[in-house]
Amino acid sequence: MGALADLGLSTSDGPIMLVSAPDSVLAEASRMKPRPAFASSILTAEPTPRILWWPERAQLEPGLLSRLAWMTSVARGEAWLILDPAEPESPAPSELEPLLPAASLALVEQRPIGRGEIALRVRPRGA
Structure with a gap:
């Protein structure tokens, strides 16, 4: 299964925005009807429930994480931060978790998915 299936996400339950997704996830998403929205960076992404x-x-950096908090707040949704220990540029959960409170994000859940990736589910703090 792919990351979307591992997280139980489908566009039949509402819109999904994929940001900086790897090719394997783009291939998985291309089979969905309707298809998820795609953005190359968090700066070009739009508020979406998931x-x-x-x-x-x-x-x-605080500005990008705060933008994620704003987008999920406006859309009354949540986000999944997908971390891949096999990728040298991907942060570890221990690097990301301490940054969440300053961006007004709260960690809801952390779980392994796919091929060794780690998914951190976050929501705007107080939501």
Whole structure:
């Protein structure tokens, strides 16, 4: 199964935004009807009830994480931050978790998915 299936996500339950998704996830998403929306970066993504983002270490800055919090708040949704220990630029959960409170995000759940990836489910704090 792919990341979307592992997380139990389908566009039949509402819109999904994929941000910086790897090719394997894009292939999985292309089989969905309707298809999820795609964005190459969190800066070009739009508020969507369910956002999946594959961040890199260089993107772990307060402004980008705050933008994610704003997008999920406006859409009354949640986000999944997908971390891949096999990718050198992918952060570890221990690098990302301490940054969430300052961005007004709360960790809801952390679980392994797919091929060794780790998914952190977050929501706007207080939601």
